[in-house]
Amino acid sequence: MLSWIDGQSAELLSVKDRGLAYGDGLFATLGVRHGVPQLLERQLARLALGCRRLALPCEQSLLRNELLAFAAQMGGGVLKLIITRGDGQRGYAAPQPCQVRRILQAAPRPSYPAVNAAHGVQLFPCLTRLAEQPLLAGIKHLNRLEQVLARAEWQSDMYAEGLMCDATGRVVEAVYSNLFVVQAGQLLTPALTRCGVAGVMRAELLAQAMQLGITVLEQDLSYAQLLAADEVFVCNSLYGVWPVCGLAGHDWPVGPLTRKLQAIADDLLGC
């Protein structure tokens, strides 16, 4: 598969890279259709936020041009971008100045079961809790052991996704998706100020819902509120929106706002 490091075709990386050593970097996953990366501006905005948080000096225009050129070569599939602080010597102190490294990898588009979008998914209730770290909340950094542990909790194909809560039991997100609930016509998604990844599809749906005049809330969501919701769905930038139809013996119907936002997501992704 196509793979670039710093703009050059390469599949091998220095063992001194700080992405490997400490997870010192960020990543992003972009759908690519007809040679074009999807939701590119939102992806770049989130990367810029991540770079600011981690003090990674990465030029946006360089990144944009590289993503566009790589996607053009790919044609279609999934583009994974990793940005790291580059090579380091031993020790946590970052080299000054550091040479930020860009790693781009192409992969085939995953083939999700059609039933996920059509009838909804079951969530596995993960026991792995998300630790609260406001300095890293929201950004898509490379420290992802919590997601690895959570994803290892289930093997059955019955579950398309897993629900993750924080240490105090608040609902935060799914393992590789964001989560929304609809309650009394209002759209609510967990605030991601303590933990969680603020996905680009989440940002897009929040913006579009507001434009539609829907009341949109980013706030804490308890497990009881989740169970009491009228509609529940998950989203990400590859599959769009999946209704959630079940979790630990609780069922939800697939509701009209979920379908409306699913259609918007499909439209954005050209499905």
Next chain:
Amino acid sequence: MLSWIDGQSAELLSVKDRGLAYGDGLFATLGVRHGVPQLLERQLARLALGCRRLALPCEQSLLRNELLAFAAQMGGGVLKLIITRGDGQRGYAAPQPCQVRRILQAAPRPSYPAVNAAHGVQLFPCLTRLAEQPLLAGIKHLNRLEQVLARAEWQSDMYAEGLMCDATGRVVEAVYSNLFVVQAGQLLTPALTRCGVAGVMRAELLAQAMQLGITVLEQDLSYAQLLAADEVFVCNSLYGVWPVCGLAGHDWPVGPLTRKLQAIADDLLGC
């Protein structure tokens, strides 16, 4: 510098490695003298614990043999071992079966200022807090952004180390060291059940102090208790023990138990 991947001389790694993608792995830093890795059995014991926690199937005897062979080639310096879950496809789910990867790198021994061991060090009071994640506490995994952020808080050579607390303000450790206090003749070090790395020198000093009949406590340590301590010191497996003489305007004398344990550490490390 000498570098092996899976027993073969190599300095380049697949960009598909899950250590890079998610920090899905462990590391260890071993001093090497006269071709022998220091505190090897304790290092292996901690690696075994880490492998169990992350469900990494890594054979201890293979690891031991490789560390011994690599150290023999090095002669002296610092040996860094990284264990990852090997290559993965896109997504958090681990490949079944996975092929654990071993990466060994040699580096020169850092030249610490002699004054650190002789007169003690100043700690920088880091604002970065350690998030509480019991599933990952104690082990030396590759998700180290908190340490990267903490280490970036100071540039002045005045500080040899930085103090790290958890979100509720409990004292946990230093950025690349463990921390001990002496209070009324008792030796106390923070319990590392919520966060922190349980270093091999920490384990060694706890064992040795118990053998000397010293009362040893692993428990929560408040900032107020730290300030009220008779003696404070930090330790790791490379430099041994450094007395802590200052933190944010507070001073401690270098006490007799610190000196006793420093001598034990020096003896272990052959200093």
